[in-house]
Amino acid sequence: MEGKRILARSMLSKAPRHWKEVLLYACALISLSFFLLPVVWILGTALKSSLEYLSFPPRLIPVNPTLENFYTAFKSFYAWDYLRNSIIVSLSSTFLACLIGCPAAYALARCRVRGRRQIAFFILAMRMFPPVAVAIPFFIIFKALNLLDNYLGLVIAYQIFLLPFVIWMVRGFFEEIPIELEESAMVDGCTHFGALAKVVLPLAAPGMVATAIFATMMAWNEFLFGVVLTNSKAAQPITVLVGSFIAPERGSMWGEMSVVGLVSMVPLFIFALVLQRHLIRGLTMGAVKG
């Protein structure tokens, strides 16, 4: 009698827990499928022939996978040129932004410059510019300076959103490093430069790496400046190639479109995968502390 009651009670306390766990896993599965489905879909469509991807019912996995879309995308649409452009422009513009931005971030975090608050506010305000507002004058200026349709023009134009971003993030990382560390290094005989190199930079490095990664992603995903400031595959990033598929003659070329989409995503994914530890640090540090 006693044993039965103990058994019943222990079963009661187990049942709700199991039920909750099942619910949790069910939710996890549903959300995972929702958030992964479109990506899997692109992958599938890239491998389908036009017969398949325009047929009903749609299948997630192609019945007769084919590589013909890849062939068309690279041969007829010159996907590789656009990819090359994206790589060059993203990496160069990020490099420039970090080169100029990191010292500025340090100065804003540490030095007592006149007008420091105004400069900081100005940089923050620039993050709020809608890019389309800047694109119009940019077009006019770059046209006059003959900077349309080349790498330099894009790299310069991208600074308008990369620089404020880099400064905003890196400044936060510098501010987290207690100034006492630098001061004690200088007391021990280092110059300011030495203290920078030996103490500050190693501590801020992970944050700067995360920032550089995010900046590269922002530059890679940029479309508006790409489509406005270029007009040929000489310098157009791959985002513009993706956009070209809304033209009526290309509108139903889903296979090739998916290949281009895939090709534009894969470098970024690999980039993110390899450096994900730094990314997560950057995501949480930058946002949570406000």
Next chain:
Amino acid sequence: MGERPAPVSARFLAFMERNISYFMLGPTVLVLGLLSVVPMAIAAWLVFHEFNPLQPGTTRFVGLQNILYLAQDSRLFTSTINTTIFVFAAISLEFGLGLALALLFNWDMPGARVFRALLLLPVFTMPMVVGMTFRMLFDYRVGLVNWFLTEVLGTSAVYWLGDPLMAKAAVVIADVWHYTPFVMFIFLAGLKSLPVEPFEAAKVDGANAWQTFWRITFPLLRPVILVILLFRLMIAFRIFDEIYVMTEGGPGSATEMLSNYVFAVGFRGWQMGYAATLSYAMLAVVGFISLLLIRALERETGL
């Protein structure tokens, strides 16, 4: 005995050290200053002129005409409404779902890290690709969504991209897919950084899950919520890429957002005078909303 003057290199280094802040800030101020002041000045000039870069000979001064036209521009009105509806709907859904998912997945379960990493995939998808993918998924005939509706759920197919209302919904859904994991992730980080004591005290006092959430979790998360709200608002308001690829503002101008409209005026109609006027109007609105939020943020977090 006098001292020897310091060698050039040492003097140079000393000069650098004293003025280092100017060297560090100089390039930034120069670059950003040039990139913002000059364009804004040109845009200001444009506001009072008619200017078509393809026909520079037709440039003329028009005074306040562009500004006055703002008031009677119906397409401006619709795009503003569209943008507002979109931002409101998308962000509410993202925050609601994101918070719910964060609370749900805050517990440690095997494979949690892999699961969360996979869930971040949408965040790293290029906006252009998001638009392109959902354009395919929402296709009336062969799209996966309609297939799901008709074959799995048994309801009728929806004319997603052809119906003004459903197109708005489609665009919101695409954005929710794109950014909910991001919001979820930020909330997760925020939840993990909350102090344990209030929750333990609540447990001792016998609070249930709902009370714990409403009275403790939510108030403690306010700063995080505001930061992410500001961030998402600024981005959502200037949405462009996804619309460009997914609906091109259609059907008609049902999904035309502010950025798309300004782009169309400036780079399709080539009326850069009026486009610049629109840009300034847009800037004013964005600036105003951002200022409000920053103020709220400063109040909350005491910055």
